[in-house]
Structures are given as C-alpha cells and as structure tokens.
Amino acid sequence: MSVTLKLATSLDGRIATASGESRWITGEPARRAVHQLRAEHEAVLIGIETALADDPELTVRLPGWNGRQPARVVLDSRQRLTPGCRLVTTARDIPTYVVATSAPDPALTAASVRVVQVRAVGEDRPELKTVVAALAAEGLSRIFVEGGGQVAASFLRCGLVDALEWFRAPIVIGGEGRPGVGALAVAALVDAPHFRRVEVRELGDDLWERYERI
Structure with missing residues (x-):
C-alpha cells in the first residue's frame, strides 16, 4: 500500500486566497503533470x-x-x-x-x-x-491524495504519506490565504513529518519538487 500526497501551492504554501480563489495557482505544464500522476495511481x-x-x-x-x-x-x-x-x-x-x-x-x-x-x-x-x-x-493499493489542507494534514498526522508531489508557483499569497497543509499540532521539530527530496524539475514558471518519507 502506498499513499502519495499532491500539493499545488504558492511559494508560501497557500492553495487559495482568503476568498477561496485557487484557479489557477500553477500553470498548464504543472496541471498536465498532475494528470500524468493520476494515471499512475489506482485511486484519487x-x-x-x-x-x-x-x-x-x-x-x-x-x-x-x-x-x-x-x-x-x-x-x-x-x-x-x-x-x-x-x-x-x-x-x-x-x-x-x-x-x-x-x-x-x-x-x-x-x-x-x-x-x-x-x-x-x-x-x-x-x-x-x-x-x-x-x-x-x-x-x-496506490492512492493519490488531492484533498485540501485538512485532508493533507490528517494523512500527515497519521504517518500515512509515503511520497510528496509538490508543485510550487512563483507567487506569494500571504498569511490570510488558505494553507496547503492544516494544523499538525507539532510541538517539537523532531515530531514533524520528515521527507527526503529526490528530484526537482522546472515546469514552465513552476517548480515540481518530489519527496519520499524518511
């Protein structure tokens, strides 16, 4: 069983403005890559x-x-x-x-x-x-998680995320924007979920960062 979490965010980790506007944070090449990732999994x-x-x-x-x-x-x-x-x-x-x-x-x-x-x-x-x-x-047995910040946080809190596919757009939304990952209740850095970056690609103006759980 494997779980992959997809995030498409601004540079400061936001998936939408405070009003909920989110289309489109990332560009067409990044969205095309997400469709390819969907094709590689058994469920979204x-x-x-x-x-x-x-x-x-x-x-x-x-x-x-x-x-x-x-x-x-x-x-x-x-x-x-x-x-x-x-x-x-x-x-x-x-x-x-x-x-x-x-x-x-x-x-x-x-x-x-x-x-x-x-x-x-x-x-x-x-x-x-x-x-x-x-x-x-x-x-x-191969799940691709595309939910919002609360779903992302829930899977991370439970230690179920095996891989991260993070698409990062070159914009900054600010603290009032909606976070890509909700509250994790991490009290110490040692308790935070840890990942190892395995690849970085440029997709137009965006970055595609790939991580595996340590």
Whole structure:
C-alpha cells in the first residue's frame, strides 16, 4: 500500500486566497503533470469540502489518453455528496467510492457509488488507517491524495504519506490565504513529518519538487 500526497501551492504554501480563489495557482505544464500522476495511481482521493466546492471529475485528461481511469474516493462522513454532482453522475462509468461513518445512503448506492463504512474518530471523521485498509481490500493499493489542507494534514498526522508531489508557483499569497497543509499540532521539530527530496524539475514558471518519507 502506498499513499502519495499532491500539493499545488504558492511559494508560501497557500492553495487559495482568503476568498477561496485557487484557479489557477500553477500553470498548464504543472496541471498536465498532475494528470500524468493520476494515471499512475489506482485511486484519487479528496475530502467532501473539496468535492462540494469544486464539483471535480478527478479524471485523467491528457491528449490522446485512452487508458483506464483511476477510481475516485471522497472522504464524506455524513454522505453530503449530492446526486447531481459530476462524481455521482459518472459513477456508473468510473468506480467512485464514498467513505462514510454511517450506513450507505440509498441515493448514492442507486447511482452506483460504492459506500464504504468505517469507524469514526474525533468530530465524526473517518479513521484514516481504517480507510487505507478498506481501500486496499477493494484492490486500491496506490492512492493519490488531492484533498485540501485538512485532508493533507490528517494523512500527515497519521504517518500515512509515503511520497510528496509538490508543485510550487512563483507567487506569494500571504498569511490570510488558505494553507496547503492544516494544523499538525507539532510541538517539537523532531515530531514533524520528515521527507527526503529526490528530484526537482522546472515546469514552465513552476517548480515540481518530489519527496519520499524518511
């Protein structure tokens, strides 16, 4: 099982302005690289807030691409994903999972969304180690996490991130912007998640930094 976390941020680690504007922080070459990374994984995972705010498809959209599409996974404790969103309306064509902490919603299962029920922790959030194990049981062993700052922080806090794919744009948004990684409750540097940089590439004006967990 492997988990890769993708971040696309400003130089100061922000994924959006205070108002939520985020399209597009990085340029076209970086976005194309993200699609290639999606193609290399078995599932793309986001949180429900990202799903509701952006209504994404989470598909591989590369010129001439005719390979398989990765499964889509949404962390959605209360099953707030709406029947009319793109993920649900395309669930019959592309495997789509909702990870919830309650019994499956018939409206989602009727649309061919696969609801995986796991135990809750904290404020009714899915327990991530259980989530990863449940997805592995579904045959999804290479997960690409594209969620917002809270999802990123949750995976890092649990020690589940094996690799980081960090796309950094040459802009500065400032402290009022939305962070790429939420609170980690790190009291000492020794407790912070540590990674080793393995590669840096230039993609137009952006940098693509690749890291592996130490």
